[in-house]
Amino acid sequence: xxxxxMGCFWLFxxxxxxxxxxxxxxLTGMFGQIQSPNYPEGYPSDLDSxxxxxxxxxFRIKLYFMHFDLEPxxxxxxxxxxxxSDDLQETFCGRESTDTERIxxxxxxxxxxxxxxxxxxxxxxxxxRFTGFEAHYSAVDIDECVEKLDEALVCDHFCHNYIGGFxxxxxxxxxxxxDNRTCKVECRDNVFTEKxxxxxxxxxxxxYPKSSDxxxxxxxxxxxxxxLEFADIFDLEDHxxxxxxxxxxxxxxxIKEFGPYCGDKSPGKIDTNxxxxxxxxxxxxxxxxxxxxxxxxxxxKHSGKFLPDPEGNRRSSGRSx
Amino acid sequence: xxxxxMGCFWLFxxxxxxxxxxxxxxLTGMFGQIQSPNYPEGYPSDLDSxxxxxxxxxFRIKLYFMHFDLEPxxxxxxxxxxxxSDDLQETFCGRESTDTERIxxxxxxxxxxxxxxxxxxxxxxxxxRFTGFEAHYSAVDIDECVEKLDEALVCDHFCHNYIGGFxxxxxxxxxxxxDNRTCKVECRDNVFTEKxxxxxxxxxxxxYPKSSDxxxxxxxxxxxxxxLEFADIFDLEDHxxxxxxxxxxxxxxxIKEFGPYCGDKSPGKIDTNxxxxxxxxxxxxxxxxxxxxxxxxxxxKHSGKFLPDPEGNRRSSGRSx
Numbered sequence: 001x002x003x004x005x006m007g008c009f010w011l012f013x014x015x016x017x018x019x020x021x022x023x024x025x026x027l028t029g030m031f032g033q034i035q036s037p038n039y040p041e042g043y044p045s046d047l048d049s050x051x052x053x054x055x056x057x058x059f060r061i062k063l064y065f066m067h068f069d070l071e072p073x074x075x076x077x078x079x080x081x082x083x084x085s086d087d088l089q090e091t092f093c094g095r096e097s098t099d100t101e102r103i104x105x106x107x108x109x110x111x112x113x114x115x116x117x118x119x120x121x122x123x124x125x126x127x128x129r130f131t132g133f134e135a136h137y138s139a140v141d142i143d144e145c146v147e148k149l150d151e152a153l154v155c156d157h158f159c160h161n162y163i164g165g166f167x168x169x170x171x172x173x174x175x176x177x178x179d180n181r182t183c184k185v186e187c188r189d190n191v192f193t194e195k196x197x198x199x200x201x202x203x204x205x206x207x208y209p210k211s212s213d214x215x216x217x218x219x220x221x222x223x224x225x226x227x228l229e230f231a232d233i234f235d236l237e238d239h240x241x242x243x244x245x246x247x248x249x250x251x252x253x254x255i256k257e258f259g260p261y262c263g264d265k266s267p268g269k270i271d272t273n274x275x276x277x278x279x280x281x282x283x284x285x286x287x288x289x290x291x292x293x294x295x296x297x298x299x300x301k302h303s304g305k306f307l308p309d310p311e312g313n314r315r316s317s318g319r320s321x
Numbered sequence: 322x323x324x325x326x327m328g329c330f331w332l333f334x335x336x337x338x339x340x341x342x343x344x345x346x347x348l349t350g351m352f353g354q355i356q357s358p359n360y361p362e363g364y365p366s367d368l369d370s371x372x373x374x375x376x377x378x379x380f381r382i383k384l385y386f387m388h389f390d391l392e393p394x395x396x397x398x399x400x401x402x403x404x405x406s407d408d409l410q411e412t413f414c415g416r417e418s419t420d421t422e423r424i425x426x427x428x429x430x431x432x433x434x435x436x437x438x439x440x441x442x443x444x445x446x447x448x449x450r451f452t453g454f455e456a457h458y459s460a461v462d463i464d465e466c467v468e469k470l471d472e473a474l475v476c477d478h479f480c481h482n483y484i485g486g487f488x489x490x491x492x493x494x495x496x497x498x499x500d501n502r503t504c505k506v507e508c509r510d511n512v513f514t515e516k517x518x519x520x521x522x523x524x525x526x527x528x529y530p531k532s533s534d535x536x537x538x539x540x541x542x543x544x545x546x547x548x549l550e551f552a553d554i555f556d557l558e559d560h561x562x563x564x565x566x567x568x569x570x571x572x573x574x575x576i577k578e579f580g581p582y583c584g585d586k587s588p589g590k591i592d593t594n595x596x597x598x599x600x601x602x603x604x605x606x607x608x609x610x611x612x613x614x615x616x617x618x619x620x621x622k623h624s625g626k627f628l629p630d631p632e633g634n635r636r637s638s639g640r641s642x
Contacts, residue, residue, distance in 0.1 A: 031483035033490070040494055066479060067493045131493065138483040141462075158387060162352035162459040163484055169354070172388045172452065173361055 023049040030055060030139045036120055036132025043132040047122040054115050055139035058164040061116045064108035067134040069095055076101050079122040081133060085111035156182040156210055177211040182285045187214035195298045201281060201291030205233050208283055208291040216279040223301040224275040230294045234266035237287035249292060252278040344370040351460040357441055357453025364453040368443040375436050376460035379485040382437045385429035388455040390416055397422055400443040402454060406432035477503040477531055498532040503606045508535035516619045522602055522612030526554050529604055529612040537600040544622040545596040549615045555587035558608035570613060573599040
């Protein structure tokens, strides 16, 4: 008996604090319709109805009203429809817009995100019969290629929008990195066996590719020693405090190592005293720098100095074919 | 032995008539990419590759090229890319557009339907190495509310586009018919027991609702006889040869029947000699006509003539509440 009495008590308390018509509806379709209860008949008093709309990511929500007829009140304190999303809140009431209240009219509400909440609250009484509202919503595709332009370049080269998403692609002869955003080049197998020549970062002096690791080997017969002379235009992404954390050039000559080099100061001339050189050029997924170019020459034990063929300048621009 | 020999013969015949590289690819995604075989390396000779793209109904297909480099030839007789859809055929070849050949350039191809076929054919030899093509496609939503405007009004009242389709809705107090296109009214329960009055089609003299069946009953005490007088503005959809096949007005007075009435000639005055009248007004799913209006009066055995109250004209406009 006591338990039954307490049950009735809590039911009474719950009843006191719960609006009579509290009502939640989850909507997950790509489009749909929302009507005030009893539409097109007059809506009940003491309503608290909420519609949660969710569409897939990659879409926003567009909501618009075809009919709107609510009890007018100063600052919508009696009956109102509230539309909410992340950074958005709109309150509508009445039968026409005034200086202090608004009806939706021909306007539509467009979210930035893929969720929206619509709440319809009515007070305890209506002076006359109001017919309520009818609203429609639909998912609208987000064109990420246009909207994300500000956000540190969503795609390195080309952006392709489709309904519900986007993807990146690269210019001819570039390869999309596994980050699905930056465009790299294949440049790991560059071997030079000539006594002299020119090597540069891909597309020098235009911006070198991102997310790439280029390897260049100069392999001469034993007894030759190789010298490198960097061009004045030298430009690799750097950092004011940390030595070359992003892009860098490293040179290995036997057991000797040169670099890492970055920044805008050319390393100038390097006598390696070696017949075999490994050059590793690394770039990360951001930045817009001109790169580097070097001329290599060699001196043999029993022969003179080898200088590059002036016609051969463009031969070895460092993209493996 | 003979069977084996014939098998080889048919294989030989098949080989003669079948291009070496014949290749079909079915693409059904909402977006995708098409590349010439071996891209970005040079494409092979004797190719016959076809991509069939299908997207869901309610969408069309947009195709565009990011790279295009094919062997040039007069009227694209050597190597070409052909894009086909219902009412569309585009042929591209070469490295630049000329007076007689075209490359796709920055243009895109947009189908009217949800299917597209891309064919890539190459001949037996290339004079030099051509790198082929890279194309992208995506499904594009059809806005039926805009595009079908010409087609006999896709929606009677309001049209709502969504991604992949559309639906219709009606003005306040109308109901969407089961054809999901026209807007009807509920008007089956109109009973008049006054001695006189005015009845009209809904919204008279504006266009009456489509796809509706309105019933009006005048029920007086026995001994009374009812007369109907139609207004001059009478306008129901008709047909030059068949009597009232679309919209009509039929009147039943006991065992007598009047009508069907349609067209633009008012039936004028009808003395029914009955105290009970059934009026059936039917409209089909098309047309834009003004409807009808009648004044009913009655004469009793033992009393005078009843004429309608001039103030009551608007009372019985025929929409059941």
